[in-house]
Amino acid sequence: MAQTADAIIIGAGVIGAATAFELAKSGYKTLSIDRNPAAGYGPTSGSCAIIRVHYSTLEGTAFAYEGYFYWRDWADYLEVADERGLAEFREVGCLVMRTPQNSFMKNHIDHCDSLTIPYEIWDGAKITERLPVYDLKSYWPAKRLDDEGFGEPGKGQVKDGVFFPTAGYVTDPQLSTHNLQRAAEAKGAEFLFNKRVVEILKADGRAAGVRLDDGSEIHAPVVVNVAGPASSKINEMAGVLDDMTISTKALRQEVVHVPAPAGFDFEKNGTIVSDSDIACYCRPEHGNHILVGSEDPECDPKEWVDDEDYNQDFSDQWTVQAYRYAQRVPDLKIPRSMKGVVDLYDVADDWIPIYDRSQLPGFYMAIGTSGNQFKNAPIAGKMMAALISHCEAGNDHDADPLQFHLPYIGRDIDVGFYSRKRPINKESSFSVLG
Numbered sequence: 415m416a417q418t419a420d421a422i423i424i425g426a427g428v429i430g431a432a433t434a435f436e437l438a439k440s441g442y443k444t445l446s447i448d449r450n451p452a453a454g455y456g457p458t459s460g461s462c463a464i465i466r467v468h469y470s471t472l473e474g475t476a477f478a479y480e481g482y483f484y485w486r487d488w489a490d491y492l493e494v495a496d497e498r499g500l501a502e503f504r505e506v507g508c509l510v511m512r513t514p515q516n517s518f519m520k521n522h523i524d525h526c527d528s529l530t531i532p533y534e535i536w537d538g539a540k541i542t543e544r545l546p547v548y549d550l551k552s553y554w555p556a557k558r559l560d561d562e563g564f565g566e567p568g569k570g571q572v573k574d575g576v577f578f579p580t581a582g583y584v585t586d587p588q589l590s591t592h593n594l595q596r597a598a599e600a601k602g603a604e605f606l607f608n609k610r611v612v613e614i615l616k617a618d619g620r621a622a623g624v625r626l627d628d629g630s631e632i633h634a635p636v637v638v639n640v641a642g643p644a645s646s647k648i649n650e651m652a653g654v655l656d657d658m659t660i661s662t663k664a665l666r667q668e669v670v671h672v673p674a675p676a677g678f679d680f681e682k683n684g685t686i687v688s689d690s691d692i693a694c695y696c697r698p699e700h701g702n703h704i705l706v707g708s709e710d711p712e713c714d715p716k717e718w719v720d721d722e723d724y725n726q727d728f729s730d731q732w733t734v735q736a737y738r739y740a741q742r743v744p745d746l747k748i749p750r751s752m753k754g755v756v757d758l759y760d761v762a763d764d765w766i767p768i769y770d771r772s773q774l775p776g777f778y779m780a781i782g783t784s785g786n787q788f789k790n791a792p793i794a795g796k797m798m799a800a801l802i803s804h805c806e807a808g809n810d811h812d813a814d815p816l817q818f819h820l821p822y823i824g825r826d827i828d829v830g831f832y833s834r835k836r837p838i839n840k841e842s843s844f845s846v847l848g
């Protein structure tokens with residue numbers, strides 16, 4: 415006899431595990447399936463796990479601000495202990511340099527004002543008081559290492575930045591996903607590892623379950639695609655690509671870890687910094703290191719890859735990111751041995767995720783997270799559970815999108831914002847910043 419469940423969730427990353435937790439809380443008997451040996455072992459484990467509140471759209475900002483509170487109140491949200499301990503949220507704040515590239519943060523500030531999100535404006539003196547290793551000369555536009563003039567300052571300085579106190583990072587994203595697994599299991603959810611979904615089963619014009627790589631079938635009336643960079647392959651298996659205006663694909667990324675300059679405890683006194691003048695973001699990392707990610711400048715080639723067949727070694731990209739950051743921190747010592755992460759984003763055409771149903775009744779998707787949805791995992795899970803219940807009750811979400819309540823900030827959002835059938839959202843940053 416085939417195993418059965420009320421809902422199968424393909425993928426046990428942080429959003430997949432949160433979706434399992436929230437569906438299980440709503441009374442679904444869920445089964446999460448992942449081809450990896452444990453929860454959060456895919457791109458979630460490579461995540462920089464930055465929790466920030468500034469986004470280029472009002473909806474994105476509201477969702478991220480709501481998301482922040484779950485990390486702040488992590489233990490209460492989970493309702494259970496984990497034998498491995500709970501993931502730690504370090505609320506170090508986030509400084510965003512104001513530059514012509516981000517229109518001096520005008521839209522972001524407007525969104526924060528309308529949502530009463532706290533922020534402060536830091537002038538150059540305040541920035542260098544807080545980050546004494548920083549030099550604020552301007553280096554825009556970003557260049558490759560072999561471009562003429564790399565590392566030579568242009569005219570002027572970065573004058574100021576916006577500091578958001580309700581921001582930070584989760585020190586161990588894989589552990590946070592294990593926490594969600596334990597929380598989901600406490601509500602009756604089950605997890606199946608080392609099993610690959612190879613087919614989406616259908617019956618009577620709707621999703622009916624999955625077939626695994628060992629040939630076994632698991633039957634369920636609801637199937638949710640939370641497969642990260644494999645999302646388009648799973649959608650193709652389900653035959654649901656036809657009516658989507660937004661596609662998703664895997665993008666390779668490198669993240670740099672370098673030691674902080676001698677004499678400055680960046681791990682203790684540093685903050686997250688998004689710096690479009692040098693096209694880098696950074697945050698404190700364990701062992702007084704600094705983690706440096708890319709803000710995807712136009713001069714960097716985009717490496718679209720197959721999610722299971724890509725170069726997992728560091729390349730020139732590591733070096734160019736490290737040297738770009740050294741423009742801002744002249745005393746930075748760049749070690750010969752490269753440390754950091756190589757992993758994949760699942761990028762949507764407008765870098766805004768798809769949280770939606772599909773043309774196949776019973777088949778749903780939480781995909782296209784574009785390198786910026788770790789922070790939103792708990793609220794995305796909650797919204798997916800509400801969306802699934804809404805659609806399974808017979809409502810037509812495409813014609814009349816669900817209005818979903820964000821409980822912490824007391825605001826409703828139109829879930830149609832995340833539709834697979836939306837036009838490209840021109841307000842997006844079209845980058846990891848969302």
Ligand SMILES: Cc1cc2nc3c(=O)[nH]c(=O)nc-3n(C[C@H](O)[C@H](O)[C@H](O)COP(=O)(O)OP(=O)(O)OC[C@H]3O[C@@H](n4cnc5c(N)ncnc54)[C@H](O)[C@@H]3O)c2cc1C
Nearest residue numbers: 425427428429430449456458461462464611642783788789
């Ligand atoms: C380098 C990097 C840095 C990032 N930094 C940040 C950040 O600072 N802040 C932020 O908010 N977000 C960040 N993100 C994005 C964030 O990490 C992701 O949005 C989030 O982890 C996605 O979680 P997920 O549950 O969708 O799935 P993923 O972690 O992508 O996992 C998908 C799972 O699906 C499984 N799977 C796929 N196909 C199959 C199949 N056929 N059968 C069974 N299982 C399958 C995989 O094994 C995998 O475990 C970053 C991402 C990366 C890669």
